[in-house]
Amino acid sequence: MKKQIASILLLFFMGQAQAGIRQYSADLDSSQWQLANDSRLECTLSHKIPNYGEARFYSKASRKMNMEFELDMLLLPDNYALAEVRSVAPRWRPGVGDHVLAKMKLHKQFTPSLPKKVAWAMLSELEQGMSPTFFYNDWYNEQDKISVGLSTAKFQKAYQKFVGCVGNLLNFSxxxxxxxxxxxxxxxxxxxxxxxxxxxxxxxxxxxxxxxxxxxxxxxxxxxxxxxxxxxxxxxxxxxxxxxxxxxxxxxxxxxxxxxxxxxxxxxxxxxxxxxxxxxxxxxxxxx
Structure with a gap:
C-alpha cells in the first residue's frame, strides 16, 4: 500500500514538474527535413521547428572534414545560459533510456551552435531513431523550462542525400x-x-x-x-x-x-x- 501511495505521489510531482515546460517539436505531419544547400561548396540539412525556428546541420568545402550545428531561434537568447542537449527516446520505444550529449552555450542575441563532434553525434542519434532535445530555462520567466526536440520523422531520406552531398564536397576551401x-x-x-x-x-x-x-x-x-x-x-x-x-x-x-x-x-x-x-x-x- 505504501509503495502504491509513493508511486502515485511520484507521478503527481512529475506531472507538476512537467507543467512548467513549454515543448517545441514537429509532429509526424509537420516534420520536414530537407537539403537546403546541395553543392560542392556547402551542404545544409535543415529542419523546421513549428513556432520556434529552424535546426541546421552544415558542412563546407575544406581540406578537413567539418560539420557544425546551429539552432536558429525566432527569439534569440536575452542573456547567457546553458542548454543541456539530451538524446531522448521516442514514445514508441519504451524502456530505452535518455542520455546527455553535450552542454550548449546560449549567448545574448546570438544563434547558438555546436561543434563537429557533437553535431555528428546528434546525426547518429537521429539515424538510430532517437530525438536530440534541448532543455534550458526560459530567460523571460525563470519558472518555465523550454524543451526543443528534433523529430526523427522523415529524417532518413533527407539524411542520406545530405551524406552524399558531404562526400562530394571540394577538398579545399x-x-x-x-x-x-x-x-x-x-x-x-x-x-x-x-x-x-x-x-x-x-x-x-x-x-x-x-x-x-x-x-x-x-x-x-x-x-x-x-x-x-x-x-x-x-x-x-x-x-x-x-x-x-x-x-x-x-x-x-x-x-x-x-x-x-x-x-x-x-x-x-x-x-x-x-x-x-x-x-x-x-x-x-x-x-x-
Whole structure:
C-alpha cells in the first residue's frame, strides 16, 4: 500500500514538474527535413521547428572534414545560459533510456551552435531513431523550462542525400585559394606544373562560385633580359589571367591586373631557384 501511495505521489510531482515546460517539436505531419544547400561548396540539412525556428546541420568545402550545428531561434537568447542537449527516446520505444550529449552555450542575441563532434553525434542519434532535445530555462520567466526536440520523422531520406552531398564536397576551401602565388617557366607565360595544378583548383572553384568582390593580379619577372621586355612579359602574364577570370564569369570591373617587370624581387636572380621564384603572379581574391 505504501509503495502504491509513493508511486502515485511520484507521478503527481512529475506531472507538476512537467507543467512548467513549454515543448517545441514537429509532429509526424509537420516534420520536414530537407537539403537546403546541395553543392560542392556547402551542404545544409535543415529542419523546421513549428513556432520556434529552424535546426541546421552544415558542412563546407575544406581540406578537413567539418560539420557544425546551429539552432536558429525566432527569439534569440536575452542573456547567457546553458542548454543541456539530451538524446531522448521516442514514445514508441519504451524502456530505452535518455542520455546527455553535450552542454550548449546560449549567448545574448546570438544563434547558438555546436561543434563537429557533437553535431555528428546528434546525426547518429537521429539515424538510430532517437530525438536530440534541448532543455534550458526560459530567460523571460525563470519558472518555465523550454524543451526543443528534433523529430526523427522523415529524417532518413533527407539524411542520406545530405551524406552524399558531404562526400562530394571540394577538398579545399576559398581560403585555400584566395591568396595564390603562381610561377612560370623561364621566358614564358606558361605555368610550372605545380602552378598549373593550382590554377586548375581556382578554375574548379570559380565554376561553382564566380561571385567575387575583388580580384588583384600582380605579375613580376626575373631580371634576365631587358627591363622593357620583362615589363611587357609581366603585363602579358597579368592580362592572360585577367582574361581567364572574365571567361569564368567574373565582372571585369572587379579585376585589377598590373605588371611590374623586375620590381619587387623576393629572391636572388643569381640562382636558377631564385629566378624561378621571381617569375610569379600573385592573385588575391575577396568575396562579399
Amino acid at each position: 576559398f581560403e585555400d585559394i584566395s591568396y595564390t602565388v603562381l610561377n612560370y617557366q623561364s621566358n614564358s607565360d606558361e605555368f610550372t606544373k605545380s602552378s598549373a595544378k593550382r590554377m586548375a583548383m581556382i578554375s574548379q572553384y570559380l565554376s561553382l562560385d564566380p561571385d567575387l568582390e575583388l580580384v588583384l593580379i600582380d605579375a613580376y619577372s626575373d631580371s634576365y633580359g631587358g627591363r622593357w621586355t620583362n615589363l611587357k612579359l609581366s603585363e602579358k602574364r597579368a592580362n592572360k589571367i585577367r582574361e581567364y577570370f572574365v571567361a569564368n564569369g567574373i565582372d571585369p570591373s572587379r579585376i585589377e591586373a598590373s605588371g611590374y617587370g623586375e620590381k619587387r624581387h623576393i629572391a636572388s636572380n643569381r640562382t636558377t631557384l631564385g629566378r624561378g621564384k621571381n617569375r610569379r603572379v600573385v592573385i588575391h581574391m575577396e568575396k562579399p
